[in-house]
Amino acid sequence: MTALSVSHPGFRGDRGGEEVARVAFLDDDHVLHMIRRLLTARTDADWAAVSAFFAPDVVDPDALRRTRTGLEPADGVDAESVPTEATVLVLRRGEVTRGLLASSPRLRLVQRLGRRRDGIDLDAAREHGVEVSCLARPSLMRTAEHAILLMLALAKRLPLADRMVRVGVGGLGTAGAVAYNWVGLTGLGGLAGRTLGIVGLGEVGELVAERARAFGMRVLYANVVRLPPGREAELGVEHRPLATLLTEADVVSLHAPGTTARAPLLGRVELAAMRPGALLVNTSRGRLVDEDALYDALVEGRLGGAGLDVHLVEPRPAGDRFCALDNVVLTPHIAGGSRLDVLDEVALIFDNIRHALAGEAPPHGRVVGAG
Template sequence: MTDSTDATASSAAAGEQHVLAVVPAHVGGRAAGSGFAALLPDPAKVTVVESVDEDPRALRTARVLITALAPVTAEHLAAAPELKLVQCSSHGFDYVDVAAARDRGIPVCTIGSSDAEKRCVAEQTFALMLALAKQLVPAHTALAEGDWALPRLKPSLTELSGKTLGIVGLGQIGQEVALRGRAFSMDVVYAGRRRAEPSVEERLGARHLDLDELLRTSDYVSLHAPLTDATRGLLSAERLALLKPTAFVVNTARGALIDQEALADALESGALAGAGLDVFDPEPPPSSLRLLRAPNVVLSPHVGGVTRETVVRIAIAAAQNVASYLEGKRPQDVVN
């Protein structure tokens, strides 16, 4: 690994294939990004930064840019004349200007086919659901303050068994959530851009509904759709109003799938029973975000896909795709 801009320039002059790994501080920074250097074969030389703007010379000479949730704009792409590939270290790709990359003939790849994140995100989904059903956060807080809150909490305690779980987006992660829903004896329904194959529905025990019907009938709504222009603000104020007042919303996908102000309104007014949120718009969220103080909300800082085990799988999947590309092979999981 090199952190010197002079070394970057000399490496480029020597014909080495320069890889720029961008890992923001809030997802681990340089310490997390240093692993990419060890995973890529020679003659790749890796520069690790915490933002794309940090090292303009490294950006100018980069043949490949690996990004871990760091924004990659059209301006960044224009400033990288040698760039041939953008590799996202995630299933999502909303933080990259995919259209601008397409216009410049630069493939944008994810780790979608690697299965790296699907199990741990599904586990985080159920951690949030169980915390809401069992009122774990208020129970813990009350007990830590010397308050035996059982009489007060008892009316709001529920179980998952027999409830309807509505999954929005039945991709790899959504399917893992469906399997766990069946294990909890939940009735699983789903909505998405297209209907799954009958064999998939049978394996998951899941029924297809249109989105509005799913919202009207579900006790738990779990979001697993990618963030695109079509899905931004998918749960608008109007759609949130379709939910039962006893329903819970869980989001481990992208914060911008939900109108956050409308969700805060619904929680504060009692129109919605609660929400479990692992993602926000933006990230980290500002202290002024009303959802941080809304009633019956369980929050986590985008940890669903970053267990010790998953971080290793993600890094390996991203590095393997980059290594294959540098060896002249076709990259996988191209989204543009």
């Protein structure tokens, strides 16, 4: 956990003396890491490191600096490591327990980057008069959309259909004539009535489940921790152990966190367990899948196709073996959209922090009120 001390004229500490506020980060998620660097940036090298997060897009340096107006190092920003002295806790996946709230008497705001409330003791926050904000992330919504995009592209054989039209398969036609499927594509399908298996039902997984149900899909999920029955009913999902999910799903979509384990989540055994002709979509991390085993399963026809936005090696080398397969859709790790959109999320977080330091309610994503 890392904290930042911020001297702010709108905040008076419980212990009197110098008015100091501390913003603590409960987990070192890559976005939160960038936000922490943004708050503490002083040198040109610091600012360059923050700007590099947004590559290949070019961020406006002035816009970047304006995001932290009122939270400048000149206002007293220093690296700290005293979470119990925090005025604001910022997290993405960390937990805010009753014990942490009780041991943080100066706390005014719990700020989550993400719409889920899991892991935050909302009752304890109310009891301690702590505001809670959970901000929905547009980038996660776009990732969910991209997963659905890859499913549709595979089911409808979009890349091959597009290429065959472009090269003129089928010869010349007659104006006004109808020639259904003139390129002779086979194996065409869709999503309605098919079973989707989501591996990792975090925030992105939930967003995918919502969208998949709108397409008429049945949704299964495998997760380290099973959701409460009420939440499963709300999302319209059914829990399965991973091994069972793989045997039932027509489409498997990966949304588990990237693992540091040597063995991938889906190796030869797991891929062999998938239904014949099933589709695999990965918008999480490339290392979750054994690409050698996946390639063999695709070439041998045991799997119907794969949609990969993330890859074991990024960038994927030109002429890579997967590029020659008609049943594979490849995108260059773009599911989350432009990194510049993260600036909008940062602006909302910083605005909430300013209000917290001024003793006011957060205007964005408020879940629990102190009053």
